[in-house]
Amino acid sequence: MTGSGWCPCHHGELLQGAFRDRDGVLRAGLVTLPRPDLRVRARFEPGPEPVITVGPGHRPKATRAARLTVAALADRGAEWAGSGRGTAVAVPQRPGGGRVTLTGSVPFGLGMGSSTADVVATIRAVADGFGVRIAPREIARIAVAAEAASDPLMFDDPRPRLFAQRDGVVLEVLGESLPPLRIVGCLLDGGRPVDTPADAPPLPDPAAYAELRSRLRRAVSSADPTEVARVATASARLHRADSEIDRLLAAGEHALGVQVAHSGSVAGLLLRPDADPAPAVAALRAVGLPATGSFVVGELVAA
Structure with a gap:
């Protein structure tokens, strides 16, 4: 079925540097300044071919995210099928294809999270196309795999987070x-x-x-x-x-x-x-x- 997803952008950072996690490991981390009035929307239309594409234009990070999402859903479907939990949620048993179309008003390359917004909206749209809602923590994992460093735009609540952008993990929720x-x-x-x-x-x-x-x-x-x-x-x-x-x-x-x-x-x-x-x-x-x-x-x- 046709899937949809969206993601806001941000306006740079309030804080970025090097921070210790709970185990004392030093990680690059950031706290973004949200800009929720600007966002990217994605529409996924499954197709019969095994290839998945993203457009308009050349969107290599979002394309990688789409393919990683399909592969993750296929793995999840195999796990569910083997566990005896049935197929209440429609998850493909092998990676499928289709077309993701992105729309929005987030400028590229200015430090407003345009690539992460593309990636997160794409992940959500592909998952929605297969009847699945992916948790923010899993979206973060896929996003970092797709673009090397990701912003914490996959979290929908307003809590400011110190986020390890190259690891895809929250180091600390700083407040409400x-x-x-x-x-x-x-x-x-x-x-x-x-x-x-x-x-x-x-x-x-x-x-x-x-x-x-x-x-x-x-x-x-x-x-x-x-x-x-x-x-x-x-x-x-x-x-x-x-x-x-x-x-x-x-x-x-x-x-x-x-x-x-x-x-x-x-x-x-x-x-x-x-x-x-x-x-x-x-x-x-x-x-x-x-x-x-x-x-x-x-x-x-x-x-």
């Missing part, structure tokens, strides 16, 4: 929701597209990131947007020290803070949710960074 923030976005580096490399870069010194992790956890728990913005600014400073970040920081002099994409050119000024974005837009324009739009994230926490 980010406090409300208004983001006025812009593009650094002239908006040049960036493709996340398959090879993992060297991990940075973890000491500073352990402190930022603790600070962000406390800020989320206390619903403190100012401290969230300070953590994001500190993470941005650790990530890059060049004229582009200097311009962003100059524009954000009267904002709560700034945030950047750690693999891409998207960035933003962080404001209180009820703030007028016009002064921030003017500040960005004054340093040569035209604003790309304004949106609000987070939820108010009852006292």
Whole structure:
């Protein structure tokens, strides 16, 4: 049957660096800044041929994700058939084919999770086509296998997560929701597209990131947007020290803070949710960074 799936994008990161897991293993990790108003949708139409394709255009990561999903469903079907649990859910016994069509408004290569949104929407659509709903943890495993590094966009609830993007595992759930923030976005580096490399870069010194992790956890728990913005600014400073970040920081002099994409050119000024974005837009324009739009994230926490 025809299947459908969707996935939102994000607006870069609030925090990214190197963090210890519960066993003390150092892993690359990130906390994304959600952008749920922009999303990718996928439609899967099974076909008689064993080949599965994804379009429009060349979508190699989503194509790998589609094929890995079909193979995972086939393996699951074989396990169920051999366990005597029957075939209440229609899972193919061998990999099948079809066509995935992606639609959406997520820009490519700017650090907004376009490839992960493609991948997650594709996984969901293919699984839905075979009558199966895949858990986020399994989607994360397939996504990392398909694209080497993945964003935590497969989780539908608003809880901010520290996510090991090259392992596909959640290192920590930091709280129930980010406090409300208004983001006025812009593009650094002239908006040049960036493709996340398959090879993992060297991990940075973890000491500073352990402190930022603790600070962000406390800020989320206390619903403190100012401290969230300070953590994001500190993470941005650790990530890059060049004229582009200097311009962003100059524009954000009267904002709560700034945030950047750690693999891409998207960035933003962080404001209180009820703030007028016009002064921030003017500040960005004054340093040569035209604003790309304004949106609000987070939820108010009852006292």
